[in-house]
Amino acid sequence: MAKRVIIYLVNALLILLIIRRIVIIDNDKAPIIFLFFYPVLLIVNFLIGVILRFMRKQIYRTYWRVCLWMVLLFIPLVAIIVSL
Numbered sequence: 001m002a003k004r005v006i007i008y009l010v011n012a013l014l015i016l017l018i019i020r021r022i023v024i025i026d027n028d029k030a031p032i033i034f035l036f037f038y039p040v041l042l043i044v045n046f047l048i049g050v051i052l053r054f055m056r057k058q059i060y061r062t063y064w065r066v067c068l069w070m071v072l073l074f075i076p077l078v079a080i081i082v083s084l
Helices: 002-025 030-054 060-083
Strands: none
Touching: 002 030, 002 060, 030 060
């Protein structure tokens, strides 16, 4: 249980850091930065999940759930970032 909470918190913190960086930059290239780093984070989580799946660790499901939530939140976050 604690591992899952840590995984969710670390990913939420990284997403918040990406958004914070975009707000600090405050120019027309900021959404491009988001469109680069957010999918990179998504791919990293997916690859960690795949590796853990091959190692037969049950925690892989948590990484895949994070990926699912990141995919579902992508469009609303892009809309918010563009409106900043």
